[in-house]
């Protein structure tokens with residue numbers, strides 16, 4: 001599966017109101033999906049960790065590494081939002097969770 005990440009070229013990230021940091025806004029919605037919980041070490045919060053610690057943590061690495069592996073293991077948000085060739089209306093649907 002080819003992924004065309006919307007934010008990779010901007011070197012940006014997304015900070016939630018509670019201090020959690022995720023790679024992008026789409027990933028904040030992915031927190032409701034099991035993929036997120038299978039690939040986090042719970043160290044994404046700016047109240048408890050530095051930005052560098054967060055960027056170096058398991059979640060950020062798992063997102064990138066998931067693009068090169070088994071299609072079934074690609075990050076849920078990346079697959080739904082940034083998959084090359086996806087149907088135009090194939091975005092997040094809560095019934096997919």
Ligand code: SF4
Nearest residue numbers: 005006024077078082
């Ligand atoms: S969903 Fe994944 S591929 Fe898309 S912008 Fe976010 S991190 Fe990048």
